[in-house]
Amino acid sequence: MMSSETSLKKENSSDWDGGRSPFAMSWGKMYMWLFLVSDAFTFSSLILAYGAMRHRFSSVWPDANDVFTHFPFLHGHIPLAYVGLMTFILIMSSVTMVLAVDAGHRMNRKSAIMWMVFTIIGGFMFLGSQAWEWYHFITGTEGGKMVDGVMMHGANLTRNEYGHPLFADFFFFITGFHGFHVFSGVVINIIILINVINGVYDKRGHYEQVEKAGLYWHFVDLVWVFVFTFFYLV
Amino acid sequence: MEDNKTHSHTTHDVHHMNVDDHHQPSNTKQIWKTFWILLGITVFEVGIAFTSLPKGLLKWTFIGLTIVKSYYIVGYFMHLKHEKPHFAWVILLPFVLIIYFIAMLICEGNYIGSLAGEMLK
Incomplete structure (x- = not known):
């Protein structure tokens, strides 16, 4: 059995002739990628539904720069700064995650632990920022606005002071769905961190599990890049 | 028994390749x-x-x-x-459908919007 396998390997040089993994990749990592493709399709559909409705109601669609204008400890009209900071936090935590994966490749447990901890802190910081952003969106401005004969401060799922109700619906759904992904990512990272601390991957001989968690984490960052563009910039 | 052996052998091989890929210092x-x-x-x-x-x-x-x-x-x-170029194609190619989807939905949104605008006139 073994000898026939080795002879097969010698004869076949192409990736697709069998006897080896054609993508030079473990099944776990490949399935993480395929899951991310399907997840990307889900997010694409959500953002596209948002795009279609925004074009449908383009005359009454609010400008995000008039809605998200707060920054902690500062007063006045400051659009984009806060969400820019959130983007920075998420990109930064993506960097610390790649550094953890890199440390894993070098089997450097201490360094991997340090970068994983930074990544988790970054995740919590982002979730906190998200909560702050939601709080200000929901409570709204002091002035408020009359909507359907009701004085509205802020937003809920049926009406808001900023403009078309679908704007708030998509905001809650898309940033909420993304925020839940971030939350799941933090939980996954904590589980992986515990395994790294316990030396599970040193015993196993490779840190591929850190790499898989990293793929998921970068994907969450990638989705945010799109949310940032289509909700806040464009 | 034999089957199990070969299986674990190939999995190990794959990990080995991965580690080798990244043998540059950092x-x-x-x-x-x-x-x-x-x-x-x-x-x-x-x-x-x-x-x-x-x-x-x-x-x-x-x-x-x-x-x-x-x-x-x-x-x-x-x-x-x-990663292997084959694999990159497996991941990236499906997004052709998304490009089509974008064109379709944005056109549709604009069209329905313009219809509603016509009716208001």
Whole structure:
């Protein structure tokens, strides 16, 4: 059995002739990628539904720069700064995650632990920022606005002071769905961190599990890049 | 029994290949370079949002820069650039459908919007 396998390997040089993994990749990592493709399709559909409705109601669609204008400890009209900071936090935590994966490749447990901890802190910081952003969106401005004969401060799922109700619906759904992904990512990272601390991957001989968690984490960052563009910039 | 043996053997092989791939000392330099590119693009985007450039030009600049950013995230952070080209195609090709979907839904949204506008007149 073994000898026939080795002879097969010698004869076949192409990736697709069998006897080896054609993508030079473990099944776990490949399935993480395929899951991310399907997840990307889900997010694409959500953002596209948002795009279609925004074009449908383009005359009454609010400008995000008039809605998200707060920054902690500062007063006045400051659009984009806060969400820019959130983007920075998420990109930064993506960097610390790649550094953890890199440390894993070098089997450097201490360094991997340090970068994983930074990544988790970054995740919590982002979730906190998200909560702050939601709080200000929901409570709204002091002035408020009359909507359907009701004085509205802020937003809920049926009406808001900023403009078309679908704007708030998509905001809650898309940033909420993304925020839940971030939350799941933090939980996954904590589980992986515990395994790294316990030396599970040193015993196993490779840190591929850190790499898989990293793929998921970068994907969450990638989705945010799109949310940032289509909700806040464009 | 025999089957089990071969299976574990191939799995081990795959991991071994992965480790060998990254036998360069460390990619830290490339990682930080990617970080500065991503940060630079984001700062640039926020910066030009406050200029009085035409709306259409701004919109397409933002969309273009978003695609540049995703190239760096997927290529370097997620390492797709260093996987086998076959695999990169498996991951990227399905998104052709999304491009089609974008064209379809935006047209549809505009059309229904214009119909509703006509009815108000």
